[in-house]
Amino acid sequence: MALESNHAQLNSSRISIRISPKIWPFLTTFAFSCAILVAVAWSLPDSEHKNIVFGILMLLIALSSWVQWKKSLRLHVTKGTLTLQSPLGIITPITNICHVAVDPKGTLYFSLYDPQLIYPPEKVGLIDQTMEEGGYNFTIQGISKPVALKICKACNLSPDHLIENELVPEEVIDVESFQALLLKKSPYAPISYALFAMNILLFLVMLYAGVDLFQPTTEQLLAWGANVGTKTMDGEGWRLLSCAFLHIGLIHLGLNMFVLWKVGPFLERLFGSTIFLIFYVVSAIGGSEASLWWNEFGVSAGASGALFGIFGSLLGYLLAKPPGMSVAIMSQLRFWAINFIVLNIAFVFFLAGVDQAAHGGGALAGFLIGLLAGLMQKNAILKNPILKQGVLMLLGVGICWGSWFMLQKETADKFLAIKTFERFGKEEESLLMKFTKGEAGVRKAQITEEEFAILLATEITPAWSEYATKFNNFKKVPSRWSGWYPDFVVYLKTQVEAQTLLVEGIKTNDKSKVEEAHEKFADAAEMVKKITTEMKAKSKNKSD
Structure with a gap:
């Protein structure tokens, strides 16, 4: 941040201000989250653990909403005292504030004459630590600039106005600023929006063709390209990719597209459009192959394998510690990706109808290709972006073909046995009928x-x-x-x-x-x- 001083004096007046969170936004968010959770629960088949898992998720959503509400800004300025009930829980005289600044986002930065004048005394250590790290005793975040200025006026303080510096990615330490920097450098994310549009368009075409909105039949899914071993392993390998654009009802589509819309553009700007597409496709195929290996009788569809894969790609990419990001950003993004993968797998582990193999396989394939991309980013030999993308594409093809070869070696007999058994099941009845009719013909002297x-x-x-x-x-x-x-x-x-x-x-x-x-x-x-x-x-x- 650079400093642009503003020394205009405010009129001294006794102004009291109280800021506390309104409950209705949190209740609305909680209700909306619960509605989505109920819709997801309704769309999945019944299982022994279904009610338990979704009950826990409902409690966690309620707990999260309550914690967020409790941690929201609660501030009171009156009688020469600033009371910051949350999130810090401190009280200090206004005369103890020696300096205040506000940035364009509305964050307030406070410096104190004497941190020892803070109550309760046990908070002094926290304030001193913040001073050493950021140059200010404490900050108030998540408020608008007008509210920040209103607080300054209530305290009868004239704030300095901070302006944004032109930062390079290596200097940014918070994800929000890093995202803004990427957005400024790459305003467009064509691959993410194209993938989003393709999924939506295919779903609309399916509806037009008569596929059920919420519960498509297995026959309908297979007709539109779902992944199943007896077909995919029998000359229809294209299903490994086609199934990633196919969804089992509106709820399934909505959840996956929400994740793609929120996460895809950011990761595409981080990796670059071509590399992001490579990550997405390799992860989708890897998830489909894992599904075939684990779910011998299952029919799978959906973009979730690819979505888990792009988070896996992020983890692999960060593991290589490529240039262009600060240690703080890499740490935050790593935590974010691990949270998404682990929590999503953990909470639906016991639910029927969720293809965990596709999730895990997509994440693993994405991790491998992301790690290779990160190592290549550090390699000074591959300076040409087109050369890097070409090499990465070849490596992605190698991962897909290598896993496909191992899959065929491991499961070819199994899927041939399944297909033979299905054919036998249809033919057995006619063979037994022939036998029974022959016996009856002998008894009746017909033959x-x-x-x-x-x-x-x-x-x-x-x-x-x-x-x-x-x-x-x-x-x-x-x-x-x-x-x-x-x-x-x-x-x-x-x-x-x-x-x-x-x-x-x-x-x-x-x-x-x-x-x-x-x-x-x-x-x-x-x-x-x-x-x-x-x-x-x-x-x-x-x-x-």
Whole structure:
């Protein structure tokens, strides 16, 4: 700050002034926050911990509003005394104020003749510490300039007016000033606003096409590009990125776009538009890949993986300690990014319907690419901005392809097993109906036993045998299948053995083989009951 003195004397008069916060803005903010929280809770599926988590969040919002209200400015000037009830909680005679200054934002800076004249005495240490750090005994922040001047008039003091210096980023120590400096240097944030518009536009097009406003169906989401393993891993890799522009209802869209609108422009100005876009895309793909790895049966969509990723990018970037920022700014931004990632993951960890893998994967991918960007920023060899952006883009492609390769190696068998099981589920019913109709035809003398045996040998048993071989050869299957899958493979083999014995018994007129076949069919039926019970138990545990 530079100093522009103003020595005009104020008229001496006895003026009393009392400033205290109005309650209605805090109540309005609290009500609005609660309304959003209720809307989010309504949009998520029910779970055991849902009421507990949202109850805690509601209490935290109430506590935060109350604390903010309690810490708001409470000031009283009367009878020659300045009483600053909050946030400092001090009282001092007006005659003890030797100097007062006001900056363009309305912050008041006070210097005292004797800090020992402050009451209560235990606050003196705090005042002395502030004096050593900033050159003033204490400040009053968060008020407008007219209110600041009104306080000065009540104290019968003529303030000096501080004017802003042209600061470089390395000299700025508060985030607000740093943001203002970035805004002055880069007024526009085209990528952030383009991403915002693309998400909104796609959602409107979906609504026009008949997609539900609040609860789109799985089929609708898949038709518009949602991420699911059986499709993405089967030649539709474009879903890794398309799903990041797709949202599961208005609440989901609103929350993500609020974060993008508030945070995106600032980070884009900090990193630069091209680098910000690289961070966003790499994080979106990384989040989608993590979702496939963790949620073997899930359908995922939304920009949250990319949003967590740009916070992760900020953390990685700051870890490299690039030039252009003061230590104070880096510390504040680091705390801000960690808070966003940790608190958001922690509070929705127990909620069903929230893709935490996409959040974590996006944050990790963003952290890696952000760290590389920060290291490159320190590298004196890569001075050309276009060269830096090109190298970073190649590194981002490397991160995406490397993780994609590992994902395929780890999950290819699992998703092929899921797809095969879905196809088997559709075909099993028709195979069993053919078998049942064949048996009924033999009993009603509509077909001979030999014709039934031919039907089995040519149309039914080969299909069962093919599925038995496929499922037996899968090296990896979804973890959710671990309880019943071995029994399922045995069930398929038993069906094949029973049908083979039945065919042989009919062809050779061997009744013992026919009886053995029926025993195996009975065993297979018992296995179906056991498998069904295990699948229901596994499904219940998963939902719990």
